[in-house]
Amino acid sequence: MTSSLLEVKQLKTIFSSENGDVPAVNDISFTVNPGETVAIVGESGCGKSATSLSIMGLITDPGKVIAGEVLFEGSDLLSLSKKKLNRYRGNKMSMIFQEPMTSLNPVFTIGNQISEVIRKHQRVDKETAIKKSVEMLERVGISNASKVIKQFPHQLSGGMRQRVMIAIALACMPKLLIADEPTTALDVTIQAQILDLIKHLSEQQNTGVLLITHDLGVVAEMADRVIVMYAGEIVEETTVEELFDNPKHPYTMGLLGSTPRLEVEQEMLEAIPGVVPDLTEMPSGCPFHPRCKYAIEACKLEKPALIEDFPDHFARCIRAKEGL
């Protein structure tokens, strides 16, 4: 049981708003093993970032994690004191964010921002930390590292900034890396390089990766397991091969059917009619039924559970067994 690196159990995160609480993450459970890459896919707003931020303890007002457990090597991060949690963050687990342009502090040098995390978690002096920072930059493919270390974020391109973020995230050799759409904001050639880098570094260090993306092409390339999220919930979970060969949930089928491999997200979205429901006004029964071409009367009545109808393949659909 304790062999898993990260075990998320019945995690629930809400955002309070004037129209009531938005359940951005609704009763989510999954596991990441050492060296494994688990992808979370789903349309914009389905709660992917909220899930990763909840794991890192980075949900801030008006958001709140209200239930569940986040077990990291067996200890529940949600019940740790801030001080103890900080021994994990940036050290044993770290995160790369969706927004490379704004995720670095504009007034500090790259060297300052990388060495900060090294000095926080390792007992080294300033010089060693800077030396290590240069090494990290070289490892993430920045060739003129000793120059970049003295530069400020605004002097770097988006791709370079994301490399710096990766260098920060990997500086202390984490066991878990959470990458929240690490390439969405970058152009296509840079995307491939960054993903390669993450894959390569995680293989080298046997890092578990939680990779968040909208892009099924990226999933096929990178992931071992896939979690499909819809409106704050997991609707399907299985291995990457099984998901592409045998999708069980009509939503996943929609995503797959409409994805000419490696095409951009926009086209994928348009192929499923309708939009993600407003999380404060969820439809009755299965949240996906208004958009589902297989929906029957029963779908409107009761919310389906996430069921393992096939070995190691979970789907939240009452008709999954029928082989739609």
Added chain:
Amino acid sequence: MTRYLFKSILQIVPVLFIISMLVFVLVRATGDPVALMLPESATEQDRIEMTEALGLNEPLYVQYGIFISNAIRGDFGISYHYGQQALPLVLERLPASIELAVVSMVISTLIAIPLGILSALKRNSYLDLIISGISVLGKAMPNFWVGIMLILFFSVMLGMFPVSGRGGLENMVLPAFTLGVGLAAQMTRMIRSTMLEILNQDYIRTARSKGIIEAIVVGKHAFRNGLISVVTIMSLQFTSLISGTLITETVFAWPGLGQLLVAAVNNKDMAIIQAAVLIIALLVIVINILTDVVYRLLDPRIKYN
């Protein structure tokens, strides 16, 4: 940076020229000094002689030419009222004004930075509410009232500080607090809103994801960005203090520029007005240049061009 400084310093000269023309014309456009200087009983003859003696019947551009060529040499003319050279009179008041401005700014900053940060961190809490309430009060209370209350309490009742005048540090405390309270109120609100905005930035989330303690997240990552706005408001406050602390100066009989300038305006004391305005303008320009320099030091995104 040196090039920027050089350029800015060169720009001081034309700016001062323009200001000197404006003040020269305005002073003459707003009334006849001769009428004010002569007693009620003066005859028409006296008036003509006086005008002649002061050179006031020359064409305006000739008068300005004489004024500016003298001014460049540091001679701003004789004050009608004091019968002395104007510039030394103005310069004599300068240290008192600057001293008061600096000390009130220090007081205001020392109060506002912790309170502003605190109320941003604890936004919408009772603490935030109390701090906001105090700030509103601090801004709403007129300086003369605060000054008089402070005098009544600390000088008259407790005898802790002198009532008025300039001298040692103990003379400084009450007037500086009087000014500092209002400034602090304004600055606290500004720091609160700046910090609130900054604490929502992505890079703050990144900082937290590194596992560094919240005090460093706030004190280093957030505040270092907030400092840029703090400097902006300090610069604005400082420039307004240099010229405009008349009420406080009056309440505490503080011998600053404000008092001198207002008295000069009332007396139509042209030489003093001209000298004071130009000195204040020079100070404001210097403060602005210094502010720019500090911006450049604080924010690497500003280009050195």
